[in-house]
Amino acid sequence: MSVVADAPGRHGVLEAAARRFVAQGYAATTVRQIAEDSGIKAASIYHHFASKEDLFVAVLDEGIRVMVDAFEQVGPSTQRGDLRLLAHVRAHLGTLFEHGPFTAAHVTAFFTAPAEVRDRVVPVRDDYERRWNRLLRETVEGAPDRELPLLRLLLFGAMNSTIEWFDPDGETTLDQLAALIADQFLHGTTSWGTTSWGTASPKKES
Amino acid sequence: MSVVADAPGRHGVLEAAARRFVAQGYAATTVRQIAEDSGIKAASIYHHFASKEDLFVAVLDEGIRVMVDAFEQVGPSTQRGDLRLLAHVRAHLGTLFEHGPFTAAHVTAFFTAPAEVRDRVVPVRDDYERRWNRLLRETVEGAPDRELPLLRLLLFGAMNSTIEWFDPDGETTLDQLAALIADQFLHGTTSWGTTSWGTASPKKES
DNA sequence: GTCTATAGGGAGATAGAC
């Protein structure tokens, strides 16, 4: 904790804020802590952001930008259904563990914010969710259209929960975790053993 | 919000606290709010609980008790693999939506608490998680033993995420949702259509 | 078991110098 960022300025503050929001939630994070992590004083935060609430919204906006970017970079090149879904699952997990703390804030801090703050972020979330609905419609065969949003919510639930227990420095790689999740989502657990994904290892505690 | 409980006393305080913690998280919830919802003054809270932290731990302890109770009541009567898992998925969803706000606090409020508070609850969580590991070992065929905890985490992620979007008063019943989740977990999404689960309907917003 | 009163601390945010 309390690691001073290399470069201050607006983006340094934004990243320090994201890390604190992820670790402690919105309410438990103080502007003074964010300032200390950024290497400046609390009052200086207000030169970059009008309020703690605005700072939080800026963090979540950046988180969505990272997610949409990663989604776009997968591109339509991978065409077969299963591999295409796998590529997007891997990209989503990448935004949680490899592309800074901004996306993780959506998972761990979003619901710790007051409802009025959450409402300001919902519109940008919708865009990302629509991309996934479209993707599932094109890769999942058999499921009726009206159930796709619900299947997406279950897949998001499984993917996003990893932020609470997966250790990216453990035995299992993100590639293996993505393969496991994509395979489980598409084919379930009873048909196990048709593919081998290597060893899986969650953190010590739940 | 701010609904005054019918009966005060220790359990009234506990339930009011659980509701607030679920809705706002640990840090954003004040002892004054809990007192107001319970129909007493803030100072009176401290007659029942030594601190806000103790009150929070008591809520989570009760949440685990509800979960273990529900798990036990399913019993070993349902013997076929798929139906047995379905019964436990249904029971777990029941604790989230039908048995008071205590279990929901584990999903929405647990990670909003300071780490020292979370650590006090981890031991009681372990018990419930072990039951599920045992259940999956007996109902899921094919998966290697060392991957079962990871599959459990994915299933928990999917089940627990429902607290963020499922509307128990909507078109879909909890029975249908449980069937959908159990079927998806065991058989995936590509073999869809072999069973019909009725209409699924999440809330308006994500 | 609940109350009034209050201690003691820390929060978000602003004013104005440099």
Next chain:
DNA sequence: GTCTATCTCCCTATAGAC
């Protein structure tokens, strides 16, 4: 763009009467 100093508010928790 960052600082020091400070305002105002509300938090958890305690003391002691009833």
